[in-house]
Amino acid sequence: MSSPLDDMYRDIIMDHYRSPRGKQPVEKADIKSDGSNPACGDELEMQVDVTDGALKQIHVDCKGCAISVASGSMLAEIVKGRPLEEARRIAELVRRMLKGEDIELPDDLGDIDALKGVRQFPVRIKCALLSWVTLIEGLENYEKGQGVGEKPATTEGKE
Amino acid sequence: MPTNTNNRPAAVTKARTPLDMHRVKADFPILEEMINGHRLVYLDNAATSQKPRVVINAVLDYYRRKNANIHRGIHFLAEKATAAYENTRARVARFIGGVDPEEVIFTRGTTEGINLLAYSWAEANIHEGDEIVISEMEHHANLVPWVIMAQKKKAVLKRIPITICGHLDLSNIDDIITPKTKLLAITHMSNVLGTVNPLAELAAIAHRQGAVVLGDGAQAAPHMAVDVKALGVDFYAFSSHKMLGPTGVGVLYGRRELLEAMPPFNMGGEMIREVRFDRITWNEVPHKFEAGTPDIANVVAFEAALTYLEDLGMDKIREHEIALTRYAIARLTEIEGLEIQGPQEAEQRGGAISFTDPNVHPHDISTFLDSKGIAIRAGHHCAQPLMRILGKTATARASLYIYNDESDIDALVEALTDMRRYFGV
Numbered sequence: 356m357s358s359p360l361d362d363m364y365r366d367i368i369m370d371h372y373r374s375p376r377g378k379q380p381v382e383k384a385d386i387k388s389d390g391s392n393p394a395c396g397d398e399l400e401m402q403v404d405v406t407d408g409a410l411k412q413i414h415v416d417c418k419g420c421a422i423s424v425a426s427g428s429m430l431a432e433i434v435k436g437r438p439l440e441e442a443r444r445i446a447e448l449v450r451r452m453l454k455g456e457d458i459e460l461p462d463d464l465g466d467i468d469a470l471k472g473v474r475q476f477p478v479r480i481k482c483a484l485l486s487w488v489t490l491i492e493g494l495e496n497y498e499k500g501q502g503v504g505e506k507p508a509t510t511e512g513k514e
Numbered sequence: 515m516p517t518n519t520n521n522r523p524a525a526v527t528k529a530r531t532p533l534d535m536h537r538v539k540a541d542f543p544i545l546e547e548m549i550n551g552h553r554l555v556y557l558d559n560a561a562t563s564q565k566p567r568v569v570i571n572a573v574l575d576y577y578r579r580k581n582a583n584i585h586r587g588i589h590f591l592a593e594k595a596t597a598a599y600e601n602t603r604a605r606v607a608r609f610i611g612g613v614d615p616e617e618v619i620f621t622r623g624t625t626e627g628i629n630l631l632a633y634s635w636a637e638a639n640i641h642e643g644d645e646i647v648i649s650e651m652e653h654h655a656n657l658v659p660w661v662i663m664a665q666k667k668k669a670v671l672k673r674i675p676i677t678i679c680g681h682l683d684l685s686n687i688d689d690i691i692t693p694k695t696k697l698l699a700i701t702h703m704s705n706v707l708g709t710v711n712p713l714a715e716l717a718a719i720a721h722r723q724g725a726v727v728l729g730d731g732a733q734a735a736p737h738m739a740v741d742v743k744a745l746g747v748d749f750y751a752f753s754s755h756k757m758l759g760p761t762g763v764g765v766l767y768g769r770r771e772l773l774e775a776m777p778p779f780n781m782g783g784e785m786i787r788e789v790r791f792d793r794i795t796w797n798e799v800p801h802k803f804e805a806g807t808p809d810i811a812n813v814v815a816f817e818a819a820l821t822y823l824e825d826l827g828m829d830k831i832r833e834h835e836i837a838l839t840r841y842a843i844a845r846l847t848e849i850e851g852l853e854i855q856g857p858q859e860a861e862q863r864g865g866a867i868s869f870t871d872p873n874v875h876p877h878d879i880s881t882f883l884d885s886k887g888i889a890i891r892a893g894h895h896c897a898q899p900l901m902r903i904l905g906k907t908a909t910a911r912a913s914l915y916i917y918n919d920e921s922d923i924d925a926l927v928e929a930l931t932d933m934r935r936y937f938g939v
Contacts, residue, residue, distance in 0.1 A: 396907025397907070
């Protein structure tokens, strides 16, 4: 039987943490969205190249704990290439899953199931959420015609 | 460089404590709790301390045998409760070096004591162009009120910088504390660096320039003998819950003449002498500053905490913590690459030891240690400006108290070593 600790720090998570995906810069940054959890000290920088209504390339640079880094890395892997609408829908699903809703996630979401273990550690959920909320805000601002949000996204306090 | 090994090298000598550790540990029921299948190793004392049985029982005893509202009731229990409440005040007055009990104001904690000072004393005494001096190592509790007050009054907020070793840099102190300085508000012991500041020396410098001095004693009062008169401070604030007492209780000491000249902070019952619709006169100090029903039960139980500390002896507690801090720093230094903040010499600091691992984030450290029953703190420790100066977004912090011993430090070091294996770094 695995411990709650092992459920959270699964091999997949640690692999993403040690070699995060999405580090390479994008050619054109149509969406720029930053995330910040000042209480943790986590900082996240996200840039997206939107071409033909899809996320052609995504750059995620997260300075933070294993969970926030791994979550951002998974995000980069999962949403790359998807249409804006679909990326938005997936991000919302993951957000609700992390917040404790019993949600069936689509099968094609790569390693995302590995993040479920975080839910046993209430204070760490915000770490896993940061990149997804940063993406949601970035997409919202893009729809409104703003390339970049006024304030960085955060999952601390009232969200 | 020391090598990373599980065997204790000869260089790290055992911590010699003057306390009877077996007896002390037995006085704290929570230490019998199992956490995630391990014995509790509680190293988060700078956040709050655990409570000995005598304090827990004092709360129960108050509600079972003494409960009534204080000061105004004319019946047996009201007199008993009032006597118990005022008994704690007298006890606090002795504990901080023998001041007049009327110079002891009960608050909800250090934060409220400092806010009282900001909204009462500073509101009346700080004017445009005046200077308020703090240091770079302040907790937000002794920082935010002064940032706000300085903005409100168009006063100038000045900072005493820190050296690379985590001490206050006093080399330019005469440029910082000047005749324009109205207030020096400074921590007696840093909650991040552990540094014990030369409060008496600073108070003397500030007084020469005519400034008033506030000592933030939240971290110092629990761990060393404090004599506010010897320190020469005008105000000194601290919290019960960090020194074995209940939460919800703090103390603001103030020199009588300053307190008497200050307007009240909260308005309501108890703080008045006579009320008419058009004219109100204030009660005497300290009651002028204690509007409404205070946390009577917890004030009463705080007396049991102070008695417990004095029975052990504050000087012995300090000696115990110096020995254990020295041991902890030596053992943590064995872990290669671990960076310890603040002074490395135990005599110059308290037992709040902040550290970072180059490869594991403080929150991951804290979660991993928790799985081994070890409680530490991770984050910015309510000192964000200091964190920026240190170049860290967060640190892990182990902080010691009377019931900690070498076995707790050994458990911490062993777990940190396991952690690196676990995270493969």
